[in-house]
Amino acid sequence: xxxxxxxxxxxxxxxxxxxxxxxxxxxxxxxxxxxxxxxxxxxxxxxxxxxxxxxxxxxxxxxxxxxxxxxxxxxxxxxxxxxxxxxxxxxxxxxxxxxxxxxxxxxxxxxxxxxxxxxxxxxxxxxxxxxxxxxxxxxxxxxxxxxxxxxxxxxxxxxxxxxxxxxxxxxxxxxxxxxxxxxxxxxxxxxxxxxxxxxxxxxxxxxxxxxxxxxxxxxxxxxxxxxxxxxxxxxxxxxxxxxxxxxxxxxxxxxxxxxxxxxxxxxxxxxxxxxxxxxxxxxxxxxxxxxxxxxxxxxxxxxxxxxxxxxxxxxxxxxxxxxxxxxxxxxxxxxxxxxxxxxxxxxxxxxxxxxxxxxxxxxxxxxxxxxxxxxxxxxxxxxxxxxxxxxxxxxxxxxxxxxxxxxxxxxxxxxxxxxxxxxxxxxxxxxxxxxxxxxxxx
Amino acid sequence: xxxxxxxxxxxxxxxxxxxxxxxxxxxxxxxxxxxxxxxxxxxxxxxxxxxxxxxxxxxxxxxxxxxxxxxxxxxxxxxxxxxxxxxxxxxxxxxxxxxxxxx
Numbered sequence: 195x196x197x198x199x200x201x202x203x204x205x206x207x208x209x210x211x212x213x214x215x216x217x218x219x220x221x222x223x224x225x226x227x228x229x230x231x232x233x234x235x236x237x238x239x240x241x242x243x244x245x246x247x248x249x250x251x252x253x254x255x256x257x258x259x260x261x262x263x264x265x266x267x268x269x270x271x272x273x274x275x276x277x278x279x280x281x282x283x284x285x286x287x288x289x290x291x292x293x294x295x296x297x298x299x300x301x302x303x304x305x306x307x308x309x310x311x312x313x314x315x316x317x318x319x320x321x322x323x324x325x326x327x328x329x330x331x332x333x334x335x336x337x338x339x340x341x342x343x344x345x346x347x348x349x350x351x352x353x354x355x356x357x358x359x360x361x362x363x364x365x366x367x368x369x370x371x372x373x374x375x376x377x378x379x380x381x382x383x384x385x386x387x388x389x390x391x392x393x394x395x396x397x398x399x400x401x402x403x404x405x406x407x408x409x410x411x412x413x414x415x416x417x418x419x420x421x422x423x424x425x426x427x428x429x430x431x432x433x434x435x436x437x438x439x440x441x442x443x444x445x446x447x448x449x450x451x452x453x454x455x456x457x458x459x460x461x462x463x464x465x466x467x468x469x470x471x472x473x474x475x476x477x478x479x480x481x482x483x484x485x486x487x488x489x490x491x492x493x494x495x496x497x498x499x500x501x502x503x504x505x506x507x508x509x510x511x512x513x514x515x516x517x518x519x520x521x522x523x524x525x526x527x528x529x530x531x532x533x534x535x536x537x538x539x540x541x542x543x544x545x546x547x548x549x550x551x552x553x554x555x556x557x558x559x560x561x562x563x564x565x566x567x568x569x570x571x572x573x574x575x576x577x578x579x580x581x582x583x584x585x586x587x588x589x590x591x592x593x594x595x596x597x598x599x600x601x602x603x604x605x606x607x608x609x610x611x612x613x614x615x616x617x618x619x620x621x622x623x624x625x626x627x628x629x630x631x632x633x634x635x636x
Numbered sequence: 637x638x639x640x641x642x643x644x645x646x647x648x649x650x651x652x653x654x655x656x657x658x659x660x661x662x663x664x665x666x667x668x669x670x671x672x673x674x675x676x677x678x679x680x681x682x683x684x685x686x687x688x689x690x691x692x693x694x695x696x697x698x699x700x701x702x703x704x705x706x707x708x709x710x711x712x713x714x715x716x717x718x719x720x721x722x723x724x725x726x727x728x729x730x731x732x733x734x735x736x737x738x739x
Contacts, residue, residue: 291738309736318642319658351713423735511739
């Protein structure tokens with residue numbers, strides 16, 4: 195799709211391979227580029243081949259699983275699905291979803307996420323007395339006078355998601371750590387795995403959804419007291435990630451509910467869990483011991499900062515975790531960071547986690563997989579870009595990327611249609627629990 | 637008895653519990669942990685104080701505790717063996733934060 199003659203035409207779609215495989219073109223086509231940059235400015239290129247990496251990981255999973263549904267899926271386009279469902283757009287130093295902001299502290303920038311309404315009540319304890327009825331004005335004014343490290347340390351003490359906007363580390367961490375190994379199972383590997391998904395929002399449910407496309411059976415487990423908040427969001431998004439999963443709802447505040455959860459976990463081939471380790475322990479589950487003693491079980495632990503000190507108790511969401519990995523500084527500059535994509539650590543983590551869980555399950559040995567939002571992004575930032583970079587150009591009302599005379603439109607985020615409605619909360623509780631008891635007895 | 641200030645860190649005189657004041661009433665509060673008055677996080681615990689057996693149910697890291705009228709709210713930032721009370725009345729656990737619909 196070269197520009198023709200003297201009269202310039204706007205590019206309408208991604209060009210054919212191999213040019214479209216350049217990371218800048220994959221980024222432009224993913225929907226995430228349209229979500230990066232200021233609202234009144236151009237969309238911004240990514241500092242690393244993040245969309246290409248997403249595509250490769252899903253291709254690798256597809257090759258492992260051999261299912262047509264995965265083979266047809268473009269992993270790069272997963273990055274824009276949440277924004278497409280929510281109608282979000284790029285907003286510079288406000289995350290597309292609106293709950294996370296980059297703020298200037300006395301010495302450097304930091305990110306704070308106020309996604310949970312309840313967290314607003316913690317603002318005076320975090321930053322001092324005053325009226326937080328306009329929470330962002332309250333936070334910005336107080337943060338501006340203090341060093342970023344101090345402000346973030348105190349936020350973490352209070353369980354608030356916050357991160358200093360650092361530059362990427364010179365030696366990126368691995369995206370996957372095996373925190374515990376256990377005995378090999380005798381399970382015939384041609385069976386579809388049974389996945390028990392305890393996670394909420396985006397990363398974990400996306401992981402379960404991809405495992406489903408890889409042939410797994412997925413049971414989504416929610417607390418009756420604290421169901422997946424995404425149920426209250428756009429149906430197009432919740433249904434996309436959760437249609438086809440059975441729904442079990444348990445009162446995890448009661449002994450009966452915790453016992454039922456334990457039974458489900460004892461039968462699972464793969465457990466997806468996205469809580470802080472101490473929250474899981476409060477439900478009476480010890481993931482390390484389970485993996486060390488039960489043959490052939492994969493426990494996938496998704497956290498903000500991993501299962502090791504010092505970050506084991508830190509809360510994170512997709513936008514602030516990416517800032518903590520260095521993505522905002524790398525996308526903008528140390529004195530002018532920018533959000534990159536929409537909660538991008540979430541989809542990147544979800545698809546990496548699906549590959550890790552599926553490969554571990556195929557290997558047959560019990561493993562506790564430690565995958566963190568921050569490390570997945572930090573690892574992705576370690577991949578180099580090719581020396582030749584695209585430029586971002588305007589063509590009438592549209593933005594395009596151009597490299598060596600080849601142009602492509604910066605695509606808006608888009609969402610696949612769901613393949614059905616998600617099950618109502620707890621619709622399959624009785625059936626799944628009965629089946630689980632029968633299977634564990636037999 | 638003392639007036640509590642939002643954001644203040646206090647510790648138990650008899651166990652490892654530490655709390656941060658999230659919300660406080662505009663009045664003097666008789667806050668105790670393990671049956672003994674809580675002290676400033678930097679203070680030295682009085683010698684010889686021990687946990688009262690009827691205030692030894694423990695505190696849970698990361699949980700918020702409230703009194704009956706909800707005007708006093710604490711966050712446990714370090715767990716311990718004692719339990720929290722105001723004027724002899726036990727503080728109760730606040731339910732976990734609801735999840736947002738999106739982050």
